[in-house]
Amino acid sequence: MRSAKSKQRINEIRTPARSKQNLFQGERDPVQVYCRLRPMQRDSDTSCIKIISPTTVLMSPPATALSYRNEGNRTMKYTFKEVFPPETNQQEVFDKVALPLVEGLLKGKNGLLFTYGVTGSGKTFTMTGEPNNCGILPRCLNIIFKTINEVQAHKYIFKPDKMNMFDIQSEAEAMLERQQELHKFKSGRKNNSNPDLAMSDTELTKINGVNEDNQYGVFVSYVEIYNNSVFDLLEDGPPITKNLPVKIIREDAAHNMYVHGVTEIEIKSAEEAFEAFYLGLKRKRMAHTTLNAESSRSHSVFTIRLVQAPVDEMGEAVIQNKKFLNISQLSLVDLAGSERTNRTKNTGQRLREAGNINKSLMTLRTCLEALRENQVNGTNNMVPYRESKITHLFKNFFEGEGQVRMVVCANPRAEDYDETLQVMRFAEVASEVEVAKPQVNDVAASIGLVSGRRKANRLFNAARDNIMRADAKDLELDLGLVYSLGPDFPSLELNSSQASHIIKELMAHLEMRLSRRETLKRSKDIKDERLRSSLLELEKESLEVRSENASLRGQLASAERRIRALEERLTATENTSLSHQRKLAELTDYTSSLKRELQEKELLLSQNKLDKEKQKKVLERKYHNKIAAEHEKAKEIHSEKERLKNAIEEKENRLRIIAEALGGDRGDHDVGTKTHGDMGAQTRDFTPGSTPRALPAHLLTPFTTGHHGRETKDTPTSRRGVAVANPRHRRSLSADGRGWVEHAPNKIVPMGTVMKPSITNSKYVNKLTNVKDIANPKLSKYCLVSQEQDTDGELETKLYKGDIVPTCGGGAQVIFSDVEMLKQFSPSKDRESQTNRTSGCARHSGKRRDTGFSPPQTPTNTSKKQRVDDD
Structure with missing residues (x-):
């Protein structure tokens, strides 16, 4: 947690234009929206837009448009700050739209300018232009360096601190870095700039009213937002490389949004600025589509940051205090064109790019609508800036202070009516959003510095150089401006002896001059004593201040080193935290998947176990039932065998008794015949549908051998043996x-x-x-x-x-x-x-x-x- 002292230091470091005391105070200006019409490409094309006044256009839907079928033949009027007809040149557009933003930039005010429209409506032409006909961006760079050419600070006096602020270095430290850069300079480096975009000096107009008591430094950065990801187009690497790392958007100590780790190049001339611009332009993503041969597939943001700080009372060096810095920013945004898939017939990567472009533009429109509703109704609803990188980056312009301007580029062809209608509606919404006017405080006046210090120092140096010359003895100096002993001497001509009064007047004049001289001498002595005492006191105070400054500088240096170490540790910790969060998310997903698999397998195992238990119980029950049934059957069969055996034995006994009884009366032949006849009768009494209650043992086993295992003539032998049941x-x-x-x-x-x-x-x-x-x-x-x-x-x-x-x-x-x-x-x-x-x-x-x-x-x-x- 930061202490109150550190918070106070941060508030002192903020520029006056961005401090909290100036937010949402004072007057507010609406977003100024301009309209520029593109010339017709072919003579056979029909126009659906008509200019009826310098600020109003009339749109008439053609019969082929989708809006014509839905809304009928209804014309609509749209009003802008100014409408530029197709014959308007680039200089007129710059003077009306961008020149006030450049003037505000030099005075310490922020500005935002973006071009909006459908694909092929002339946005990139308006922003960049073409050789020998440059657009807004090159003209801004040319006029800025034309104006501040004489008041620029030496290179590396202002140095970015990678946290959206700047450090002020001494002249010796800046010179050391310039020498290191000179050793690293390669003579064979290519120049990426286009000399056709650099205008001649006769076409440039210098902006008046620049504070000459400040020193200025210009820094540029160039980023693109492609598929809702931010890429640095000026990062070190091959000029044509496309594999750039993704950057993130962060918030600085003054609650301003910026691209973290973006490359900021200090520029000292318009040629260096064009070189940086064309390096980024080569890396920018362009593609061929059905509607445009060179269609921008990303939003490009070219940012110019102007750093100014007052010089000291001697008018030479910059004051080494960050709280006196004034940082102003001008962002030039070339938005990618909105397009419909049914017209472009895009597929694959181009379709994905078009979807991201339309989504970001829709988010921009949603944010402006929510901001307008909050301003009109006095509500405090959340504005979804974070849903898109382009709105997240420029959140400060809409909720803070500055100047916002938009150029709506429209193609008046009838084929583009439906897309142009949506652009006009968006412009109507944007023109109703208000932004607070920026306020600039004079820092030099607040600390007691008199204006004109640099000019006075320049005149003093010129006079000193003139005195040091060899012919300086003939130089006439007017010392009357410093000392004056009285009026001029009277006339000393004596024409007659009666002119004694002239001598008296001369004596009186000389006495007056002598008294005046004595008075001046006394005054001079008194002033010398006062000056001597003042110098002694100032010397003592200077010694005390110097010792205090030395200790404070040591503390400041240690604090800065500690802050840098903490910032590096913070960055490393953030990166480690992000990697740990990614690993944690991956491990969490993997753990959840393993848990799901484990639960599924446990369910399957429990189901299998239940099925086996049920099957086991069923089989055990069947087994026990079968065993019991087998025991019962065995008992029944055993009892039945015993009963049949007893019955057979009883019958055999009876037959034997009968045979013995009959044997006494008849012969053996009769007994045998009768016995055989009785057996035949018994056999004839047996029918297939009935079962005899009792049969002899030899009839119950027809396939067995005779009595006591011997075969007889009457009992045939069995071929199959005992029947198994x-x-x-x-x-x-x-x-x-x-x-x-x-x-x-x-x-x-x-x-x-x-x-x-x-x-x-x-x-x-x-x-x-x-x-x-x-x-x-x-x-x-x-x-x-x-x-x-x-x-x-x-x-x-x-x-x-x-x-x-x-x-x-x-x-x-x-x-x-x-x-x-x-x-x-x-x-x-x-x-x-x-x-x-x-x-x-x-x-x-x-x-x-x-x-x-x-x-x-x-x-x-x-x-x-x-x-x-x-x-």
């Missing part, structure tokens, strides 16, 4: 009430047996085309039906059964758990084997169910899985 899958398991997916072909041959499962609550599909056919929470069972012909030519049907388990990806997978095989064959194919087998058992159907585990080649009942996903 899967007790886990029965018809009741197929119709368990849950949802089934029955996957079968369109043309399937019906088997028509009880072994074919009757599946209820099933969904029939013949082809799996969508994952929703299986991934359905209401469906939990899957059955794949296939029919094929075996090697014997018989029809064989296979049913692959499994459980549907949902997957984490939103699909489903099938875990096969059983295979049922239904095979149909003809009973008349092998009659001998049928006959032999008929003797052992009675066949009641030509269809059988094979429940042995004969899985297909791809899916198995235990390890193979079929996955159905979205793909």
Whole structure:
């Protein structure tokens, strides 16, 4: 935080024209707007603008204009400070528009002049001109150096401090820097100026009223605003380079806006100024468009800063005090032309440039409208200066004090009517904005310096040079202006003896002169004593002041060194802070993206975990249910086996008893025949649609061997061995009430047996085309039906059964758990084997169910899985 003493120092350093006590006080002047019409390019072009008075133009919309269709054939009048017809020359425009700004610049006042208009309306011609017909900018430079040529300070007396202010150096320090520059000077340096723009001395008029008791220094800078970025056109580097660093706009200690780090060149002649101007003009961005062969693609700002400081009482050196500096500024702005894309047909880089140009011009118009509303209504609404670099840079001119003038360049062609209409409306808004008049204080008079010091010193030096010459003894000096002892002597002619009165008069005159001489001598002695005492006192005061000045100069030098070090540290800290802020923003974005990715992955993991938990619970529940069902079935089968075994044993005992009883009465042949007949009767009583309640053991196992493992003649041998049955899958398991997916072909041959499962609550599909056919929470069972012909030519049907388990990806997978095989064959194919087998058992159907585990080649009942996903 700055102390009160430092704040007081800053306020003393400010120029009187920019101090706060002068802001918004006194009278105010509106922005002066001038209009200049461009001559018609072709004789066939039609004009839509007519000059009806020296200050008014009339615009008539052509039938091809967009405004004609929207607003009708309505003419509009626009009033300006002055209207320049097409035949007006450059000198007349300069005298009316820019000459008052140059006069104010020499008196310490700020000025702003900018040209505004559509592309190809003559803005650059008005500002710069062409060879042998220079515009406003070269004429301003010529007349400034013509006026202050005799009162310019030596180079490097005024030195920019990079903070929009200036330091005052002594003559010795300035001479040392001039010598260093002389050593660095290169004789082969090219001259970038155009000699055709330098006017002859006969065309120049010197501005009167310049304060001759001041010394002046002129500094110029040249910047362009391209795509809302500020570039320094005078920065050291190759003359034609386009890769310039971007500059920033900052605010100085006096609350004035300036381009930080811009190159300010001290100029001593108009030729040096033209050289700097043409160096920047070569770097300025120009391009060819449909409407203009050399169209400015950026806003250019050429700034002339005039520094003036009073000389001391001897009229020679500048007073070494920054608070006596007076800094005035004249900014000449060549705005880029507004354009419409539908006319220029721009694309790519040109389209982007046009968009930025139109946006900055729109921001300028918005700022002027807001400023006018605040001034008219007395409000304090915020003016959006910071939305554009061009308005941010010239904020001080509209809210501070100075002179603002605008030249509206218009092309009267009918094709440009719509664009020119917007320009006229903007000029109408700008003419209603008021700016405070600048006030200039005489610093020299406030500190007791008498005017004419420089001229008196020049006359004194001329007189001293004349006295030092060899023929100075013949020089007549009028000492009567210094001392006078009385009137001239009377006549000394004595014509007669009666002329004694003449002698008396002469004596009286001599006495009077002697008394006057004594009086003057006494007065001289008194004045000498007073002067001697005054000189002694002044010498003492001078010694005290010198010692105090030496100490103050040491303190000032240390303070300046400390300030420079702090400024350098501040600049380095700002740059470091900006880089840290950029890095922080990048790391923040990267951290937020990582957090989002982490949250997404955590959500996916939690979802997968929940899906696995659900799947695990479902599988555990199914497993426990299956285990329980298997245990129950095993118990039932075991009890049924025991019951059947007991029943068979009881029947065999009964038959044996009957056979033994009958054996006593009949022969063995009869017993065998009867027994065989009884067995045949029992066999004939068995039908395919019914199941006997109790059968002998040898009838229940027709494909096994005889009693005690021996083969007999009546019991045929089995070719297939013991039939294997899967007790886990029965018809009741197929119709368990849950949802089934029955996957079968369109043309399937019906088997028509009880072994074919009757599946209820099933969904029939013949082809799996969508994952929703299986991934359905209401469906939990899957059955794949296939029919094929075996090697014997018989029809064989296979049913692959499994459980549907949902997957984490939103699909489903099938875990096969059983295979049922239904095979149909003809009973008349092998009659001998049928006959032999008929003797052992009675066949009641030509269809059988094979429940042995004969899985297909791809899916198995235990390890193979079929996955159905979205793909």
